[in-house]
Amino acid sequence: MEKVFALPNGEELVASVLGPGEGRGTGAAQQETYSFLTRPFDPWMVPAEGGFLAEFLAGTHDPSLADTMLVGRIDGTVVGTAWHGTSRDLPEMGGYGFVFTEPEQRGKGIAQRLTELSIQGFWEVGGQVSYLGTVNPVAQHIYEKHGYRHYNGLTYRALRPGTDGATFDEEFFGRAGDGMVRDMRMGDIGSYTGLVMLLEPSEWIVRDFTEAMFYAPPAVQASGCLRPFFNSMTRHTAGEANAWKVLINDRGRMVASANLWAPGHAPVRANATMELQAAPAYVDRAGEVIEAALEHAAAYDVRAVRAYGVSEGRLGVLREAGFVEEVVQPAALDLGEG
Numbered sequence: 388m389e390k391v392f393a394l395p396n397g398e399e400l401v402a403s404v405l406g407p408g409e410g411r412g413t414g415a416a417q418q419e420t421y422s423f424l425t426r427p428f429d430p431w432m433v434p435a436e437g438g439f440l441a442e443f444l445a446g447t448h449d450p451s452l453a454d455t456m457l458v459g460r461i462d463g464t465v466v467g468t469a470w471h472g473t474s475r476d477l478p479e480m481g482g483y484g485f486v487f488t489e490p491e492q493r494g495k496g497i498a499q500r501l502t503e504l505s506i507q508g509f510w511e512v513g514g515q516v517s518y519l520g521t522v523n524p525v526a527q528h529i530y531e532k533h534g535y536r537h538y539n540g541l542t543y544r545a546l547r548p549g550t551d552g553a554t555f556d557e558e559f560f561g562r563a564g565d566g567m568v569r570d571m572r573m574g575d576i577g578s579y580t581g582l583v584m585l586l587e588p589s590e591w592i593v594r595d596f597t598e599a600m601f602y603a604p605p606a607v608q609a610s611g612c613l614r615p616f617f618n619s620m621t622r623h624t625a626g627e628a629n630a631w632k633v634l635i636n637d638r639g640r641m642v643a644s645a646n647l648w649a650p651g652h653a654p655v656r657a658n659a660t661m662e663l664q665a666a667p668a669y670v671d672r673a674g675e676v677i678e679a680a681l682e683h684a685a686a687y688d689v690r691a692v693r694a695y696g697v698s699e700g701r702l703g704v705l706r707e708a709g710f711v712e713e714v715v716q717p718a719a720l721d722l723g724e725g
Contacts, residue, residue, distance in 0.1 A: 389402065394497075395496065400497060401459070402501060404508065405456040405458070406455050408446060411445060419465055421444055423489075424487055425437050433614060436484075436485075436614065436617050440470075443472075451476065453472070454471065455508055455509075456468070456470050459500065466492040467487065467501055468486070469502060470483070471483050471508070471517065472576045474574035474575065474578065475574055477639045479514060479516070480515065480516050480581050481517040483506075483518065483519040486501070502529060502532075506535075516559070518542055518543070518612055518613070519544075519612055520543070520611050527543070534546070539586060539606050540584070541609065542580075544581075556585060560585065560640065560667070562669070566635055566643070566675070567634070568632050568679045571646070578640065579644060580613060580615075580616060583615065583644075584609075586602075588700060589602060589604070591665075591698055595619075596662065597618075598615040628684050631647070632645050634669060642666040643663075643665040643672060645661060645676040647659050647660070647683070649689050658689070658691045659684055659692045660692070661677070661693070663677065681709075693713065694710060
């Protein structure tokens with residue numbers, strides 16, 4: 388689908404909205420978009436993001452993902468891009484990223500138009516919440532025009548119109564059965580982002596040690612919003628021993644995650660690190676995903692698994708799963724005063 392916008396300066400912006408499976412491949416158009424976004428001589432992405440972007444443009448990604456690529460052109464030249472990903476089976480939670488406007492074209496309203504198309508399309512397929520990350524005041528202003536509001540740290544989220552933001556997390560991630568364990572999928576990008584960014588349980592200070600994500604009141608501190616998912620998925624797919632198990636409740640929502648990965652080089656490949664998250668209503672079920680991840684790793688001769696914890700609540704879950712305290716470093720994590 389193409390939509391034409393008349394910009395304030397008289398130029399026309401032609402926005403191509405490429406839904407799941409549309410306009411994908413490895414031809415000149417996709418290469419142009421890839422080069423525009425990755426900026427070979429002025430890179431701004433981490434390698435994991437660039438790798439998955441190539442898959443999204445080519446259409447070779449995990450089929451659980453339903454993604455929309457938006458490309459804006461003026462006089463046939465790419466001037467702006469945006470991307471939104473969600474689950475093909477249950478498109479409730481999404482992630483918005485790869486938003487970039489050619490520096491010389493900024494101030495014309497390009498990102499604003501692409502963001503509008505993105506979020507409208509997400510609501511049309513039943514979306515409930517979309518997440519993005521930014522620290523740029525100009526970008527924040529653009530996103531706020533289309534329903535995104537500051538949520539947590541650098542994370543912004545847009546809730547479906549009419550949704551009560553004060554009660555959303557508690558209700559959306561609430562108890563609905565004991566849940567079932569399955570593998571993480573690319574289509575879970577929005578679900579995982581929502582889970583790891585939850586403010587509760589607030590006593591779980593360590594959210595993802597590998598990605599340097601910690602709850603430092605009043606927010607979860609992180610270097611990115613979608614980036615931790617891309618980095619973690621890259622590690623997950625790098626070796627057979629790596630396991631990423633999630634707990635899905637009876638409403639189809641992710642409520643716990645155990646991500647275990649081992650370095651691929653001897654002699655340390657028999658040692659793994661595990662990251663753990665759980666919604667408050669499912670802390671008592673976190674052991675299920677831990678057990679599944681450990682069983683997978685054991686089948687590939689992983690002999691030692693380490694996890695990090697500071698608060699008693701998280702440490703208690705790890706102890707129940709068979710972890711024992713190995714090293715105590717009380718001064719290693721300085722979150723400042725308060």
